[in-house]
Amino acid sequence: MAAVNHWNTAQHLLLVILGFFVAFAPRYLPIKIFTQRKIPEWFNEWMKFIPVSLFTALVVKDVFVSPTYQFDVVHHIPEIIASIIVGLIAYFTRSMALSVVVGLISVFLLAVVL
């Protein structure tokens, strides 16, 4: 099968190298800066809310937003129902493995049924 993209290996390598730098800078700089100086307490109090905000945003992107960035509920019914199931499993069992496995099984079955 002919590749749909006509780039050569050197161009791909260049993409990987440039991609590394744009991925590395935001990963590294805050760690370097915020571990060196004395961080004001309010900053840590703010950062405390980053995980719940970011994880919610990531889930919402997967469950309610289409690849073309439209708000879309109709085509995501299996994911929405599976998300509720995962939420309940996580709440009652506190098991990461079980949450992921049950989530995968339920989204698979719901995609077949719905």
Next chain:
Amino acid sequence: MTKQVPNPNEPKWRSTLNVAMPLNLSYIPIGLACGVLLHAAGFNTILTGLVSIFIFSGGAQFMIASMLTINAPLLSIVLMLFFLELRYALLGSSLSKYLVGTSERFKLIFAVSMNDENYAVNYLKFATDKKWTPREALMVEHYSLLFWTISNIIGSLVGSALKIDLTVVHFALTALFLYMIIMQVKNRLTIFIGLIAAVLAVFFLVLTKSTLGLVISTLISSFIGFALEHYLRNKKPGSHFLYKVRSPASKEAAVEEESDEN
């Protein structure tokens, strides 16, 4: 039911492997799918391995694959990657207080392999387990890196012979993040901020038509959380918002890091 009793004699490599295992296993189908797509986009197997090690981001690698298939120019792919990866700045900022005192070399190595998923695992460990060390966190990163890279390489080798329903396997990560949200909930305020974050995320994703919306909505909703908590703690300490939420499966609160703050 899965409350693990820590065994003091268990070697570190094995206890950290146990912590990383649910993530490692979710990476297998997604990594395979990612390798297949990169192969279809013209990436050879060695480059697929390199991109998995050096960019190590599911979202970024899927984006590379799809932008290559539409023959997007190099500069626009790199620019999109930059917007996509900008959110890592949030991960590093919120983890930094646990990494104080580590060497410069360690910070560098730690940053290279940090991504959303292993950050999620490590943040939860740092917040709930006082004995969790940066070195163990780095081991979790490297385990997930290993499983991700090998799955990508196998996916690239098998190529289009493998048919994987991407929307189904991708839900493994959605489920992982959902689990992490539930683990973050420690009072009613957190639930409220989650709802705000959800609304803002939809709004800014649709508005910016890019993953930059993730960064903007996260910054705003986390700041609202901070400001609201600050206001309630000082002006309305008896507010219902600050009531703790407890899980039926655990006697201690989900995230007890702040027990020492007052």
